[in-house]
Each structure stands twice: as structure tokens, then as C-alpha cells.
Amino acid sequence: MSNKEDFISTVSHEMRTPLTSIRGFAQTMLASWDKIDDNSKKKFIEIIEQQSNRLIHLVENILSVTKIPNENLVMKKTDVNKSIQTTVQLIKQKYPNHNIELNLKKSNPSIYVDSEKLQQILINLIENACKYSDEGSNIFVTTKEDNKDVYICIQDEGVGIDEQYAEKIFEKFSRIDNPLTRKTQGSGLGLFITKSLTEKMNGEISFKNLEKGTIFELKFPQYNIEDHIKCSVVQ
Ligand SMILES: Nc1ncnc2c1ncn2[C@@H]1O[C@H](COP(=O)(O)OP(=O)(O)OP(=O)(O)O)[C@@H](O)[C@H]1O
Ligand SMILES: [Mg+2]
Structure with a gap:
């Protein structure tokens, strides 16, 4: 566009x-x-x-x-596990027939983001996982970390995303024509908003197709001492 x-x-x-x-x-x-x-x-x-x-x-x-x-982002130290748990509770009410499983790292470090925007990102990705997979299927939300970043992975067993649309799905108003997309409602703006907000908060988003379904991965830098200083200056 x-x-x-x-x-x-x-x-x-x-x-x-x-x-x-x-x-x-x-x-x-x-x-x-x-x-x-x-x-x-x-x-x-x-x-x-x-x-x-x-x-x-x-x-x-x-x-x-x-x-x-x-957008004026309100960046602060944010607990990834808590954000995921709150989001999943909301989505489970809307999609009671999907089996959403959490596999969250206990020592999960914090990240430096706008927590409302992180919620918006998680809602779109987990909701997409439900919308584009059949009822009764599993969705896995996993967190992992290395020494600089925190990763949030959302995996579904759904229709998958044809390689030719790999770039297109992040554009405004793009919806991929398949039976599940036709059955569900959507504006085609969710992934554009998700990618824009993720990158604005110094994160990255990518996806991979699996044998059955798709896995979306978010990566955010861990909260560190410099963020702490920025926080103190803002306050
Ligand atoms: N997990 C997924 N598995 C398969 N296809 C997906 C998945 N996530 C997104 N898609 C495809 O990418 C398109 C764009 O997704 P996006 O979230 O931007 O829009 P939407 O879900 O159609 O509408 P909304 O604006 O309500 O989020 C979807 O219409 C769907 O065709
Ligand atoms: Mg969507």
C-alpha cells in the first residue's frame, strides 16, 4: 500500500x-x-x-x-511470563475448543517494552494461531532465552503459510485465501501492527512453517542496566 x-x-x-x-x-x-x-x-x-x-x-x-x-511508547521492565499468562486467559475464553499449552521458562528474565503493546502483539499472534487452525488442535506458547535476548514462540498445528506469502502477510490488509481464512473474520492488519510495534520496541519477528502448522518467533532484548538508567531518568 x-x-x-x-x-x-x-x-x-x-x-x-x-x-x-x-x-x-x-x-x-x-x-x-x-x-x-x-x-x-x-x-x-x-x-x-x-x-x-x-x-x-x-x-x-x-x-x-x-x-x-x-506512538508514544511507555517502555518499562516487563515480566514476559505474566504478560503471556494474562493474554492466554483472555484468548481461552474466546477459543475454548483450542488446547493452548504454556511452556514458560521459570527463570524468565524481564524485557524492556510497553506492556500494553506487548499484550496487543501476543493477542494477535495467539489469536491467529487459533483462527488458522482447527478446533481441538494444540497451540504451544514457549519462552526461551540466551544471554542477551528473550524469545517467545507461538506454535500451531494449522493451515501453514505458503512460502510465496512470507513477506506479504506482514503488509496492510493482506489475507491469504484458504478455507480457514474465508471462515474467519479479520482485517488483515494484525500482523502489520504486530511487526511495526515489535520493531519499534527493538524486537524482531519471524516465522517458519512446520510439517503441520506454523511457528512465530518474537525476540526482545533482555532488560539490562542501561534500560534501568533510562527508567530512572524518566521517573
Ligand atoms: N498462524 C497462522 N497460520 C496460518 N495463516 C496465518 C497465521 N497467521 C496469519 N495467517 C495468515 O496471514 C493473514 C494476515 O494475518 P493478520 O493477523 O495480519 O490478519 P487477520 O488475522 O486476517 O486479521 P486481523 O487484522 O483481525 O488480525 C491472515 O489472514 C492469514 O491468512
Ligand atoms: Mg490476525
């Missing part, structure tokens, strides 16, 4: 689909209220709710994208 006009035109296009559907179902109900049975009315209202949620998600993601260049 090269310029502002392209961005605005894609956003308008993405918004039109749910809006048209909301208006269509509302108009049908208004025009034929007495002829529609209660069951159908309920179905129509469910679709209106679903499409409104889709629109809200899209607007929230667009706001995140536009804020990124001037």
Missing part, C-alpha cells in the same frame, strides 16, 4: 461490506416485519451484531495503524 489515497480507498472498501450487510438486514426487517418469523428475526439480528463487531475491530485496527508513526 503505497500512499494515503490507496489506504483510504482500501479502508472504505473494507467498511462497505459489513455496512451494506447491516443496512440490508435492517431494511429487510423493517419492510417485512410481520412476514418474518421470530427465528429468522433472531438470525438477522445476530448477523447485524456480528457485522457490527467486525466493523468495530476494523476501526480499532485502523486507529492502531494510524497511531504507529507517532
Whole structure:
């Protein structure tokens, strides 16, 4: 997506689909209220709710994208394990039929990030792992470290990502056409936001395909004495 006009035109296009559907179902109900049975009315209202949620998600993601260049990050010492545990609790409620397993290192060192943004990154990656794999499958969230960095890995047993799309998935509004992507809703902005925020916080993101599924890896520098000094100056 090269310029502002392209961005605005894609956003308008993405918004039109749910809006048209909301208006269509509302108009049908208004025009034929007495002829529609209660069951159908309920179905129509469910679709209106679903499409409104889709629109809200899209607007929230667009706001995140536009804020990124001037984002004021609140960098502080952050406990990786705690952030993962909080995120996974939230996601388990939304995807109760996936088996999310944590394998977190006990001696897990801290990293220097904006913890809300780290949460946003983790939500998108773990939610993607659920969205693009079948119910009942396993998702493994693992942490490891070397002497400078902390790694967070999110592994799924899902559809995988064809090598030809390796760069594309991190671009704005890119969704890969496959049955699971068609079945799930999404704005195609999650990985763009994830990569931009990760890099802004001095991290890196990469992924690899496995025999079945995908593994995304985040890498952040460990919290160190210089960060401690920066923290003290800010306070
Ligand atoms: N773990 C995964 N396994 C397989 N495909 C994936 C995975 N994660 C992402 N993808 C593919 O990459 C595309 C882009 O992902 P991204 O998170 O940016 O957008 P999204 O999930 O479609 O929408 P949202 O903006 O709601 O996150 C997805 O539509 C999907 O096709
Ligand atoms: Mg996503």
C-alpha cells in the first residue's frame, strides 16, 4: 500500500461490506416485519451484531495503524511470563475448543517494552494461531532465552503459510485465501501492527512453517542496566 489515497480507498472498501450487510438486514426487517418469523428475526439480528463487531475491530485496527508513526511508547521492565499468562486467559475464553499449552521458562528474565503493546502483539499472534487452525488442535506458547535476548514462540498445528506469502502477510490488509481464512473474520492488519510495534520496541519477528502448522518467533532484548538508567531518568 503505497500512499494515503490507496489506504483510504482500501479502508472504505473494507467498511462497505459489513455496512451494506447491516443496512440490508435492517431494511429487510423493517419492510417485512410481520412476514418474518421470530427465528429468522433472531438470525438477522445476530448477523447485524456480528457485522457490527467486525466493523468495530476494523476501526480499532485502523486507529492502531494510524497511531504507529507517532506512538508514544511507555517502555518499562516487563515480566514476559505474566504478560503471556494474562493474554492466554483472555484468548481461552474466546477459543475454548483450542488446547493452548504454556511452556514458560521459570527463570524468565524481564524485557524492556510497553506492556500494553506487548499484550496487543501476543493477542494477535495467539489469536491467529487459533483462527488458522482447527478446533481441538494444540497451540504451544514457549519462552526461551540466551544471554542477551528473550524469545517467545507461538506454535500451531494449522493451515501453514505458503512460502510465496512470507513477506506479504506482514503488509496492510493482506489475507491469504484458504478455507480457514474465508471462515474467519479479520482485517488483515494484525500482523502489520504486530511487526511495526515489535520493531519499534527493538524486537524482531519471524516465522517458519512446520510439517503441520506454523511457528512465530518474537525476540526482545533482555532488560539490562542501561534500560534501568533510562527508567530512572524518566521517573
Ligand atoms: N498462524 C497462522 N497460520 C496460518 N495463516 C496465518 C497465521 N497467521 C496469519 N495467517 C495468515 O496471514 C493473514 C494476515 O494475518 P493478520 O493477523 O495480519 O490478519 P487477520 O488475522 O486476517 O486479521 P486481523 O487484522 O483481525 O488480525 C491472515 O489472514 C492469514 O491468512
Ligand atoms: Mg490476525
